[in-house]
Amino acid sequence: MSPMRTCVGCRERSPDSELLRCTSDGKSVRFGRNEPGRGAWIHPQQSCLALADRRQAWPRALKVPAPLDTSGLLDDLLVQIGRERAV
Numbered sequence: 001m002s003p004m005r006t007c008v009g010c011r012e013r014s015p016d017s018e019l020l021r022c023t024s025d026g027k028s029v030r031f032g033r034n035e036p037g038r039g040a041w042i043h044p045q046q047s048c049l050a051l052a053d054r055r056q057a058w059p060r061a062l063k064v065p066a067p068l069d070t071s072g073l074l075d076d077l078l079v080q081i082g083r084e085r086a087v
């Protein structure tokens, strides 16, 4: 059984196998399942990413001072979705 995690966008709980883990270096947010440090989880959906941005959920979830640059995150997300669809 996968642990349940809460999506930072829509706040719904899902198994972590259905979510993408994100971490921050203090300036920006990137995906990284195996990165050290505190992680936040999000559904691989543009709608959840937009919600998290609008709510300013990243600094709170990752326990870093705002603001965080999430501009690279959408590109990464599309790559991740493409990857998962190809499997």
Ligand SMILES: [Zn+2]
Binding pocket: 007, 008, 009, 010, 011, 012, 042, 043, 048
């Ligand atoms: Zn979500």
